[in-house]
Amino acid sequence: MHTTMVPVSMLVQCTANNFASASLLVVYKPEEHKSAEHYQKLYSAFSFIETEEPLTLLEKEKASYLLGENLTLTCYCPLSGVTTPYLTFHFHTLEDAYTYTRLYPNPAIDLPRLIKEDAKLLAEGKLVAFPTETVYGLGGDATNEEAVRGIFAAKERPFFDPLIVHIAELSQLDGLVAEVSDQAKALMEQFWPGPLTLVMKKHPQVADIVTAGSETVAVRMPANPLALALIKASGKPIAAPSANRFGYTSPTTAEHVREQLSGRISAILDGGACTVGIESTVLALHTPIPTILRPGKIGCEELKPLLGEVAMAKQAGPTDTKMESPGLLESHYAPTTPLYLVDDVRQYQGCEDVGVLLSEDIGVSFKGPVAYISEDKDNEKAAMRLYWAIRKLDSMGLRFMVCSLLPEQGIGVAINNRLRKAATKKAQPSC
Numbered sequence: 001m002h003t004t005m006v007p008v009s010m011l012v013q014c015t016a017n018n019f020a021s022a023s024l025l026v027v028y029k030p031e032e033h034k035s036a037e038h039y040q041k042l043y044s045a046f047s048f049i050e051t052e053e054p055l056t057l058l059e060k061e062k063a064s065y066l067l068g069e070n071l072t073l074t075c076y077c078p079l080s081g082v083t084t085p086y087l088t089f090h091f092h093t094l095e096d097a098y099t100y101t102r103l104y105p106n107p108a109i110d111l112p113r114l115i116k117e118d119a120k121l122l123a124e125g126k127l128v129a130f131p132t133e134t135v136y137g138l139g140g141d142a143t144n145e146e147a148v149r150g151i152f153a154a155k156e157r158p159f160f161d162p163l164i165v166h167i168a169e170l171s172q173l174d175g176l177v178a179e180v181s182d183q184a185k186a187l188m189e190q191f192w193p194g195p196l197t198l199v200m201k202k203h204p205q206v207a208d209i210v211t212a213g214s215e216t217v218a219v220r221m222p223a224n225p226l227a228l229a230l231i232k233a234s235g236k237p238i239a240a241p242s243a244n245r246f247g248y249t250s251p252t253t254a255e256h257v258r259e260q261l262s263g264r265i266s267a268i269l270d271g272g273a274c275t276v277g278i279e280s281t282v283l284a285l286h287t288p289i290p291t292i293l294r295p296g297k298i299g300c301e302e303l304k305p306l307l308g309e310v311a312m313a314k315q316a317g318p319t320d321t322k323m324e325s326p327g328l329l330e331s332h333y334a335p336t337t338p339l340y341l342v343d344d345v346r347q348y349q350g351c352e353d354v355g356v357l358l359s360e361d362i363g364v365s366f367k368g369p370v371a372y373i374s375e376d377k378d379n380e381k382a383a384m385r386l387y388w389a390i391r392k393l394d395s396m397g398l399r400f401m402v403c404s405l406l407p408e409q410g411i412g413v414a415i416n417n418r419l420r421k422a423a424t425k426k427a428q429p430s431c
């Protein structure tokens with residue numbers, strides 16, 4: 001094993017002592033590896049007082065490439081509409097976690113205040129980006145056509161691509177959908193709040209701009225507590241596509257949103273890194289057989305026991321322009337640096353200007369930068385890190401990046417779907 005994980009329980013002492021517990025996972029590269037001392041110096045606000053395994057493990061073990069750090073912070077912050085008073089935030093790096101504690105030293109006070117302000121903005125027809133468990137959404141009041149038009153403008157999204165409407169309570173379905181079938185009820189009961197979007201016959205009140213003129217509307221109840229509290233406080237159903245410019249990789253941190261939409265929207269509610277990491281499953285219920293239009297964390301295996309038969313929509317080919325769901329268009333989620341899907345990444349071992357995305361340790365030393373989306377073919381972890389890693393490599397001025405498909409199991413189906421869409425179809429270059 002080249003990579004090493006170091007789980008550490010720490011008590012985080014930020015200025016007001018409000019983040020009660022934290023845990024850290026570090027995977028590092030020898031030449032870049034940092035000692036416990038280094039971390040303590042750099043992040044003096046963190047005090048490493050309780051460790052399951054001593055931080056000095058970082059010194060002892062030999063490791064190869066940088067994955068990043070994976071940190072969670074938990075704080076006490078009761079929010080209206082949220083069942084647990086404890087919120088846990090996830091971060092890809094210790095630095096991100098540290099920055100968060102500096103920005104919001106008193107989460108129990110800061111977050112309810114921000115939610116109130118942002119909900120007011122939404123109710124006034126302004127645009128607010130917010131975290132969901134899948135990716136960050138760019139929200140606007142779904143009942144305000146001007147606000148919805150603003151979403152399309154900020155994203156430079158074509159009007160033919162309809163939006164998902166986000167709700168915090170089932171009562172918000174009134175005026176959104178024509179009826180809730182028994183099938184829909186069963187799905188909502190089992191999977192909401194969660195990463196499942198249901199496409200149903202729309203209520204006549206829903207504006208055409210939301211649904212791109214379609215007789216159906218896509219609805220979901222996100223599982224992120226900040227999202228639920230924000231939607232509830234706004235008192236509106238919130239239309240929200242992923243908070244990226246059209247065609248680019250979806251954002252999984254507030255910083256990603258800032259990079260692409262800053263200056264175009266009124267606020268960004270920061271909730272750390274998204275835990276699912278790829279967009280929700282989109283399931284059409286108005287078709288004779290329930291049909292997955294976009295694969296996501298909730299797959300056929302989970303849906304079949306409730307629905308019996310489940311179909312998978314045909315994915316677009318390079319020349320298709322009109323699909324059942326415009327999100328099925330071939331080219332999507334694409335970084336600026338070309339991404340090639342290859343059978344074996346080892347052939348790029350010697351290329352300094354080629355980035356490699358890996359989902360397991362293959363025991364090879366690469367000259368170019370390597371981003372591990374997981375260390376051991378863990379598809380769920382890979383989904384959480386995928387867009388973060390793609391953006392990291394995309395920012396490095398590389399000639400191109402390479403990746404192999406993951407095992408088609410569980411969320412792996414959805415990851416491969418996104419990788420195929422993000423990848424260039426041109427012939428694979430050599431080193």
Ligand code: TXA
Pocket residue numbers: 132134135136137138161162163164197199211214216217218222240241242243278279280281282293294324325326327328
């Ligand atoms: O996880 C998610 O779903 C994220 C977060 C923010 O909730 N949202 C998201 O939205 O990915 P967006 O707009 O990037 O993707 C929505 C997808 C598109 O593929 C769109 O074509 C499809 O849902 N969609 C929306 N309304 C539809 C409808 N009425 N019929 C068929 N497809 C629809």
Ligand code: MG
Pocket residue numbers: 241242250
């Ligand atoms: Mg999107």
